[in-house]
Amino acid sequence: MKVNEGKTxxxxxxxxxxxxxxxxxxxxxxxxxxxxxxxxxxxxxxxAATGFCGLYALLGINTCPIKKQEQQS
Structure with a gap:
């Protein structure tokens, strides 16, 4: 499980x-x-505790800014 939720x-x-x-x-x-x-x-x-949302994963949504920056590099 990769984190796909941001702080907010x-x-x-x-x-x-x-x-x-x-x-x-x-x-x-x-x-x-x-x-x-x-x-x-x-x-x-x-x-909220895990930082992973299964529905986000299914829909391809990622609100975690750290992961977005790593993907761009």
Whole structure:
């Protein structure tokens, strides 16, 4: 797995994941919406931690500036 997320992308994913997880744990989101929020928050936090997004890989997206510079050399 190559890193394909930049700093800003990872920070946004972390913040959104943490907010969704907090809403789930505070019982603000319950039922089906709570389950969806929990799954999405886990995915966002995992991709933020690893720096790799499978969907980005499938679509050929790379927001990591370090990798872009290495490819140009």
């Amino acid at each position: 992308d990872r920070l946004i994913r972390f913040v959104l994941g943490a907010v969704l997880l907090a809403l789930y744990l505070a019982n603000v989101l319950t039922g089906t919406w709570g389950t969806v929020a929990l799954v999405v928050s886990i995915v966002l936090l995992a991709t």
